[in-house]
Amino acid sequence: MKISLRPWLIALCTFTASYAADTTTPEEKLASLALTLPSVPAAIANYVPAVRSGNLVFLAGQIARGSDGKFLAGKIGRELSETQGAEVARTCALQLIAVLKAEVGNLSRVKRIVKVTGFVNCTDAFTAQPKVINGASDLFVAVFGEKGRHARAAVGVSSLPAGAPVEIELVAELEPTAP
16 A cells, blocks of 8 residues: 655645744735835824724724825716725725724734725715725735634715715724733
8 A cells, every 4th residue: 555645745835834824924914015004094083093892993984095195085986996996995904904003003913803894985876885895805814814804894875074985994803912
């Protein structure tokens, strides 16, 4: 009877690669994506950017700012395309990650991105809200791996603050801290 070591070797290599990927920190993943976290934007009304309740962190909705610091504006399906909307959602997600890091210090403390709610300022005929919010969801998975997979809602609305094309809010669970 001849035993082949090849399947075991393939399994070991796959496990090792998987383990190595899991040891990369979210900050390292951001760097490998050539992404820099923006400064945490100030609240534009009477709220705080983050609230903790037990091991959960609730992040207030973020609307995207351009590199000049000004709010991005426009309606998806009129001034902006679906693809442009997804890029705006990605910017919102990067801002949310910045708020999360400011709140918890180290992104490795994130046990899971639990829930993402995305609002898309769009025309009545536009129905691809999930594709727009994928811009954010894809970034959360790229940065946090499996911990970035989340429950989600993608909702079309007639307007958002400052004429923003997208607003996204997030709930994250943290690893418990030692007593």
